[in-house]
């Protein structure tokens with residue numbers, strides 16, 4: 001018999017990524033342009049300043065990168081108004097979710113997260129063989145009161161994605177503040193703010209302010225979304241120096257590549273790219289909402305760069321037919337939402353193409369019932 005994984009590892013449902021464009025082209029033999037609206041990437045591409053910096057750094061890839069990410073850490077610390085010892089970098093922010101679990105959660109320890117939220121929290125819980133309490137969303141939003149009730153004095157980690165993936169909803173400052181007050185200080189609260197730079201609402205949590213009052217918070221940000229650098233794989237956590245020092249112990253050496261460090265450092269200076277990306281996203285969302293309303297299609301207004309729709313049809317069927325038309329979106333059956341799909345907001349042109357294709361596909365699927 002071949003070696004068997006530990007029971008908790010065997011029971012993990014692997015992470016399902018958005019389908020890469022080339023895979024879809026290969027599988028379906030599609031010739032024309034394929035639009036990927038499946039992984040909440042920035043449809044405008046990376047900042048030109050980041051690309052230039054990466055080109056320059058290419059000459060040095062015979063060398064190991066700076067293990068401590070000195071330049072990037074210093075620049076980010078200034079940008080955020082924190083000390084460098086409050087930052088931890090990961091190969092994407094998903095890496096840091098795993099670090100936090102490894103650092104604070106032992107097998108059978110108790111952790112809490114929402115049932116329909118970013119699946120990496122669940123995977124990390126399984127990896128550590130934790131005892132996970134999954135709290136259903138209320139109106140597609142984190143039910144912080146129910147989550148507070150699920151937390152016990154023994155809870156080691158609470159994970160909150162804000163805005164939430166896949167629903168795009170957010171909890172506000174006051175709601176989050178009173179939740180944090182209700183959680184024992186011995187429990188780490190992960191505030192995953194992967195989409196925070198897209199936020200336009202003034203009541204979004206001022207989490208850096210909350211961090212000053214609560215040493216058990218770790219805020220996660222990423223370069224994969226608005227910065228348009230998902231391929232570089234860089235995310236970072238911000239927290240109390242002692243928490244960060246503990247988490248740093250479980251990271252492997254040189255986990256942030258040399259090109260990634262160079263690209264992210266330069267991207268932080270490209271304010272124009274960031275603002276333009278936010279504006280295109282806002283306009284794109286407004287366009288999509290108007291179209292969905294015309295189509296009488298249920299959608300959830302989103303604070304991120306994606307929108308959840310629920311046509312109340314088999315989402316895999318809708319996804320498959322859209323894919324044949326060269327548009328990749330994301331069915332979210334694995335999030336317990338069997339008839340819903342998550343669509344990344346694209347460029348104006350992409351959004352228009354999506355709407356045309358979606359109208360046709362929904363008609364086809366309804367007709368086939």
Ligand SMILES: Cc1ncc(COP(=O)(O)O)c(C=O)c1O
Pocket residue numbers: 039040091092093094095118161162164165192194221222223224230233234235
């Ligand atoms: C809430 C949330 N956190 C983290 C990530 C992953 O970010 P990264 O690319 O930094 O690992 C995603 C990506 O979809 C996400 O939705």
